[in-house]
Amino acid sequence: xxxxxxxxxxxxxxxxxxxxxxxxxxxxxxxxxxxxxxxxxxxxxxxxxxxxxxxxxxxxxxxxxxxxxxxxxxxxxxxxxxxxxxxxxxxxxxxxxxxxxxxxxxxxxxxxxxxxxxxxxxxxxxxxxxxxxxxxxxxxxxxxxxxxxxxxxxxxxxxxxxxxxxxxxxxxxxxxxxxxxxxxxxxxxxxxxxxxxxxxxxxxxxxxxxxxxxxxxxxxxxxxxxxxxxxxxxxxxxxxxxxxxxxxx
Numbered sequence: 001x002x003x004x005x006x007x008x009x010x011x012x013x014x015x016x017x018x019x020x021x022x023x024x025x026x027x028x029x030x031x032x033x034x035x036x037x038x039x040x041x042x043x044x045x046x047x048x049x050x051x052x053x054x055x056x057x058x059x060x061x062x063x064x065x066x067x068x069x070x071x072x073x074x075x076x077x078x079x080x081x082x083x084x085x086x087x088x089x090x091x092x093x094x095x096x097x098x099x100x101x102x103x104x105x106x107x108x109x110x111x112x113x114x115x116x117x118x119x120x121x122x123x124x125x126x127x128x129x130x131x132x133x134x135x136x137x138x139x140x141x142x143x144x145x146x147x148x149x150x151x152x153x154x155x156x157x158x159x160x161x162x163x164x165x166x167x168x169x170x171x172x173x174x175x176x177x178x179x180x181x182x183x184x185x186x187x188x189x190x191x192x193x194x195x196x197x198x199x200x201x202x203x204x205x206x207x208x209x210x211x212x213x214x215x216x217x218x219x220x221x222x223x224x225x226x227x228x229x230x231x232x233x234x235x236x237x238x239x240x241x242x243x244x245x246x247x248x249x
Contacts, residue, residue: 006142006165007050007114008135010043012036012124013100015093016060018220019085022092022182025223032220033060035125039217040065042127044072048135050117051110052077054124057084057100078110092182093220094159094189102174111166118144120163126217126226128161137210138163145204146172146196149243157193160226161213172199208244212236 016033018024026032036054043052052075056062062079069077084099101121105111111119118138122128138144148162164173172195179191196206214233215226228236 005139007117008048008138009051009053009110009114009117009119010049010131011101011104011119011121012040012043012052012054013097013121014054014056014060014124015058015085015096015100016056017058017085018093019058020089021096022090023221024093026218026220029060032125033064035218037065037068039125039127040068041072044069044075044077046075046131048132049075050114051075053080053104053108053110054078055080055082055100055104055108056124057082057096057103059083076110078108080104080107090183091180092187094182094187094191095177095180097159097188098174098177098180098191101169102177105166105169105174115166117166118163119166119169120161121159122161123217123220125220126160126215129214129216130211131213133211134161134163134209134213137207141207143205144207145199146206147209148192148196148206149208149240150193150196154197155193156187156189157196159189159192160215161209162192163209168195168199168204172196172204208240208247212240 014036017029018027060081062081066079082103145168146164148157150157176191176195179186180188200206217226
């Protein structure tokens with residue numbers, strides 16, 4: 001982008017081989033690879049993204065995914081694979097995911113090119129059917145630093161889909177990363193919430209997402225579908241609108 005606006009870049013984090021990580025049930029490597037392949041095919045057909053970064057942290061061969069992106073054309077896509085599993089398994093998948101995000105910010109040519117950018121983090125096995133509403137929201141609110149949904153009396157923030165400025169990742173999220181320890185009950189989601197609160201205490205700007213993300217895929221921790229029934233989707237949307245009204249008053 002060369003018009004001075006913030007780019008909107010999708011980060012897809014991936015672990016083909018979770019290698020005995022704590023609290024993980026969807027562990028079959030081939031099954032997980034197919035999850036990533038199916039989700040990526042949909043992301044490559046999604047409008048509203050300036051770029052896609054797919055980063056895998058168990059050193060897997062991504063050639064099939066690269067071929068898929070090359071055949072699709074369209075959205076600029078960067079693939080990264082490294083071995084980032086040499087940490088105590090008890091720390092959990094959230095710790096590994098944080099290492100992946102750090103690796104991206106340190107090594108991605110796309111992030112360097114779009115230094116003034118919004119980064120939307122999504123698990124690489126998921127697809128968000130209403131992502132266009134989030135990308136439009138970010139473009140219309142360039143002063144935001146973080147977009148996420150709080151839970152548990154503001155102690156926990158959903159991390160399946162969240163967005164932040166490059167500045168937020170580097171100066172608020174990453175400095176708190178060593179607090180993650182799933183065995184002690186301190187998850188990525190707790191650290192994300194703390195990072196947003198720290199930013200708010202220093203006059204950074206946060207918002208709820210414009211809508212509840214409509215996610216499809218399978219949770220790694222439970223190996224269950226993320227798809228919602230129409231009634232549950234309506235219920236969550238009502239709760240979301242109530243939150244928006246409360247936080248705005």
